[in-house]
Amino acid sequence: MYEIMLDVNGWQGLFDFQTGEALSFDNKSYIDLAKRISNKYPYPGDLNPNTSAWTTDFALEVVREYDPKLMLITYANGAINRINSKLGAVETKDLELDVLSEAFRFIDKTDYEPIIISTGNMRKIDKVLNTDDIEGYFNTSSDPYVGGVFGATDKDYETVKNMIGVKSYLTKKEFLKKYHIFDNYAVERTPDIILFTEDDYALTRTGNRGTTLEEIPERKKTVKAYSRLPDLPNDIFKFREFIDLKLSEGKRIAVIIVEGIDDNCMPNESIDVNREKDGILYAEGVAFYYALLNAKEFTSAGMPYIFHNPFIKRRPDARYSYSYIKTDNFQDPIGFNRNFKTASVGTRSGIFHSACMCDYSFECHCRGLAESGVLTFINSEKLGGK
């Protein structure tokens, strides 16, 4: 069994990872560490200026208490702030420096070999794709350059074909064939039409609360990565093999992901890392995390681009209810059931613990900036439970 622990305003609840059923804390000493640290560091909130420091403080405490050989950290608050807040150039620079200084505070206070990787440049939105004429249900994804139409009408195919700002589009059939998607879970979540915008266009999401984006990831094929280790790979799909190799050589590794940090802020010694494969840019969200940490293509996540198909309803027996994007399809997460200790701490809610599945995976629990505290995935089987 694997478990999820939630800490909300000091209240702590334990749940079955798969079913979401509430569980008892009794006779589970391996939970104590999660209870103690979550209680000591309540999450300040996605847009709170103290969130970078929270991430570092939390991660240092995890190292003190658990001392994992593989430590994974993500500072997503840089991107989350830039996406959701109107920031001037000075504020943006301060934010970037804050994230990086906190990342280096962790590095300076521990003995890990650090690998820092950014999710790339961000930019203001110039042109927004006008989807008003779509008759079906137009839905956006975690990638602001990709959209989809569910329940598309005949007219919608013509509309998309002639839409200004659309670079290319695929029908569902073409998309499934091109990316070899056969799994039914993914098939039923694939829109009838998938469109890709021109690089200077974008889609405004996030549909459900009318939020408008202030900045989005730049459509650039490379991101920056920094490490003191030699031979750092130049492709995100090669990082998993590299990390596993270094771990097998006995090194203690800390992978630190920094979101919302432009290339010019990264350490001078950073190298360019390709993040494009088969025409897909692994730019944001689950696709990036899965490619980097697990060398998996976006199709393996089960939900292409995390399209939420509004036609598929929540089932009463829905699985992984607290984990947002986790499905049964996720294979071989980097921190799962290794023969050494693993842990993760981060602020990319939902995605990070699903991508890592460490012995302890700590993260904020937030949906649409609304926070519910700290969520911890616990590999109870490995840690002494059943």
Added chain:
Amino acid sequence: MKCEFCEWRCDLANGNGICGRYKCEKDSIVECEPFDWIDFYPYTVESMPFYHVLPNEYVIQTGTVSCNARCSYCINSHLAIEENDARKLKHRSAESLVSLCKQMDAKGVVFAINEITCFIPSAIEVAKKLHAEGLEVGCLTNGFQTEKTARLLAENMDFINVSLKSLSDEFYKKDLGLSSVQPVLRNIKIFNEMTHLEIVTPLVHEVVDNEIYDIMNFIYDVNPEIVWHLFRLMPNHDRADERDMTHEEMLGIYETARAKLPYTYLGNFAGSQWVDTYCPDCGELIIKRICTGAWLGGTVFNNLNNGTCPHCGKRIAGVF
């Protein structure tokens, strides 16, 4: 010419009123942008929140922009309060919204993103079209309508959730930017008589400290079977730096309230274990829910038997 949709009763001769959504046209008051919506998104009805309405069914959530209030802790201030040139409304007729519901197999529409009083004519037209097709419609509201509008809403909405934030005129003036709570209290009584009513109360420190049990008693006097949502407030907008309510504080209120109002719930945070419905008469667990995110959730099981307790037969208040 005075607008009579809400209790501000704005003179629209030289402007669009406090909400900015109405204008005078040929001796009548019309919406500035009728049938223009901020978005449409399918949600479980529990996420609105409505706990005694169509368990686990999906509804289309929609709304527009602006508000007639200025709540210091508004969670949708980016739509309701702040000016934002980038936001863009989408036009969709009442018929088209009905088609969307049918296409998605949604049970209806809930006007939930901003205050419904800012778009009453469009909302009523949509409600009528939905009803003609056998679909349901509900709304969230701050309740600051005129009596005439409240009755119009109650006639056309199958379920209404009123946010009763305080019983104090002073709090309404200072923290919500509304002149008085009295119209809200009056309208709650109207809604209770005419439609299914649920009430949500955000747990704000001064309300908790001074009057939360007065609110409980007010609801009890109106109807002890009203559904009452105690809402964990995530400090936002002008209260972004305020400390969170502790769980002990929230749970203490919940337990006291539930002894008097059996359909009291404590939610708006992941993992809440205080969102299930028990029969007030025999104590049977009737509906088990899950709260997966701040406001997100659904029903795990629903044992209702045609709206009644399967154990003792008591009718459970709601739209089932």
